[in-house]
Amino acid sequence: MAGKGKGPGAGEIAPIIIIKKIKKVSAGHHGGAWKVAYADFVTAMMAFFLLLWLLNVTTEEQKNAISNFFDPTHPMVSDSQSGAGGVMGGTTIATEGAQTSTVQNITVAQNSGATVKGTHVGNPKGKDGDLRNASVQKLEAELRKREDERFANAKQQMEQEIEKTPELAELKKHLMVDITPEGLQIQIVDQAGEPMFPSGSAAMFPKTTTLIKLAAEVIKKMPNQISVRGHTDSTPYKPGSDYTNWELSSDRANATRRVLRDSGIDEKRLSNVMGKADTDPLLKDKPTDAQNRRLTILMLREDMKQMLSREGSDAAKEIGDPNAVDETKKQLDDDAKQPASRYKQTPGDVYFP
Numbered sequence: 001m002a003g004k005g006k007g008p009g010a011g012e013i014a015p016i017i018i019i020k021k022i023k024k025v026s027a028g029h030h031g032g033a034w035k036v037a038y039a040d041f042v043t044a045m046m047a048f049f050l051l052l053w054l055l056n057v058t059t060e061e062q063k064n065a066i067s068n069f070f071d072p073t074h075p076m077v078s079d080s081q082s083g084a085g086g087v088m089g090g091t092t093i094a095t096e097g098a099q100t101s102t103v104q105n106i107t108v109a110q111n112s113g114a115t116v117k118g119t120h121v122g123n124p125k126g127k128d129g130d131l132r133n134a135s136v137q138k139l140e141a142e143l144r145k146r147e148d149e150r151f152a153n154a155k156q157q158m159e160q161e162i163e164k165t166p167e168l169a170e171l172k173k174h175l176m177v178d179i180t181p182e183g184l185q186i187q188i189v190d191q192a193g194e195p196m197f198p199s200g201s202a203a204m205f206p207k208t209t210t211l212i213k214l215a216a217e218v219i220k221k222m223p224n225q226i227s228v229r230g231h232t233d234s235t236p237y238k239p240g241s242d243y244t245n246w247e248l249s250s251d252r253a254n255a256t257r258r259v260l261r262d263s264g265i266d267e268k269r270l271s272n273v274m275g276k277a278d279t280d281p282l283l284k285d286k287p288t289d290a291q292n293r294r295l296t297i298l299m300l301r302e303d304m305k306q307m308l309s310r311e312g313s314d315a316a317k318e319i320g321d322p323n324a325v326d327e328t329k330k331q332l333d334d335d336a337k338q339p340a341s342r343y344k345q346t347p348g349d350v351y352f353p
Contacts, residue, residue, distance in 0.1 A: 135323070136324060138324065139308075139315055139316055143308065146311065148179060151183070154184055154219075155177045155178075158175070158215065168210070174188055174189055174194070174196065175188060175189075182298055182300060183224060183301045184224070185299075186215045188211050189291050189294040190293040191290055193290075194290075195290070195293065196211075196295070208295075212260065216260050216263035216264065216265055217263070219265060222299060224269075224300055225269055225271040225302075226271060226297065226298065226299060226300065227272050227296075227298040228272070229253055229280075229295070230248075230249035230274070230295055231249055231296065232249050233281070233288050233290070234281070234292070245277040246275055250274065253273050253275055254273060256297065257270065271300055282294060304332060305332055308328055308332075312325045
C-alpha cells in the first residue's frame with residue numbers, strides 16, 4: 001500500500017509527467033488547380049494574338065462578309081416568322097420561315113466584285129443596295145446569255161457548212177467545237193493515220209488550211225478576242241535535240257495565226273499565240289494518242305464593259321430595268337477602284353455553314 005515505503009516523501013504519490021513531441025512536417029502538395037488556370041490564360045492569349053493576326057490579313061471584303069453573316073437584319077433572314085419565331089427561329093416543314101437558308105454563299109468574282117446572296121460585299125446601302133445589285137446581276141446574266149447564244153449560232157454555222165459541202169464532209173471528224181467557260185473553242189484534231197501536219201513539221205496540209213479558213217469565216221462575224229494554241233502528244237524528240245515539242249507547238253500555232261490573218265482576221269484581235277507542247281492533252285489517259293496533236297482557236301469571252309457599251313440598253317429592256325445599265329457601270333467602276341490586296345483571293349464560292 002502507499003505510505004508504507006521508506007525514505008523522504010514516503011507515502012506521497014509521484015506526479016505524472018506528460019512529454020509532448022511536436023513533429024515538424026514539410027509543406028505538403030497543394031494540388032494542380034493552378035495549372036488549369038495557367039492553361040486557360042495561355043489559351044486566351046493565343047486566341048487574342050490569333051485574332052489580331054486575322055484582323056491584319058483579312059481584306060475589307062472578307063470582314064464585311066463575316067459581319068453580314070452575323071447581322072440579324074441581313075436579307076439572309078426573312079421578315080416573316082414561323083417555327084420558334086424571331087431572328088434565331090429555325091426552319092419548319094413549310095417553305096416560309098424565319099431562317100430562309102442554312103448556308104450563306106459568298107461569291108468571289110475577279111472582275112465583277114464579290115457578292116453575298118446578291119449583295120455586293122462592301123456595299124453599306126442596306127436593302128436598297130441589295131435590290132440594285134440584283135438588277136446588275138440580272139443584266140450581266142442577260143449579256144452572258146446573249147454571248148452564249150452567239151457561240152451556239154457560230155457552232156451551228158460551222159457544222160452546217162461542213163454538212164452541205166462535200167469536200168468538207170470528210171474533214172468533220174477533225175473538227176471539235178465546244179462552248180467552254182473561256183469561250184467558244186474550235187479544235188482541229190489529228191486522227192490515227194490522218195495527221196493535220198507532217199510529223200515534226202509546222203507546214204500544214206491543205207485540208208488543215210481549209211478548216212482554219214472555215215473557222216475564220218465564222219470568227220470574222222463576232223467581236224471576241226482570239227487565243228491560238230498549239231498542242232502535241234508526249235512523244236519526245238531525240239535526246240540532245242535543240243528542237244522540242246515546245247518549239248513545234250509554238251510554230252504550228254504561229255502557222256495558224258498566219259492563215260487567220262490571210263483570211264481577213266485583224267491581228268489586233270489576237271490576245272495570244274502560244275505553244276503548249278504536251279502539257280494539256282485532250283486524252284489525259286493516252287498521252288501519246290494522235291488526238292492530242294491539235295490546234296485550238298478560242299474565241300474568248302468579252303469583258304463586261306465591252307458588252308455593256310455595245311448592247312447594254314437592249315439587254316436592260318429585255319429584263320425590264322432600264323436603270324440597270326447605269327447601276328452596272330457604276331459597280332464596275334467601283335470594282336476597278338478597289339485597292340489591290342496584298343493577298344490574292346481564290347476565285348470561287350466560299351460557304352459559311
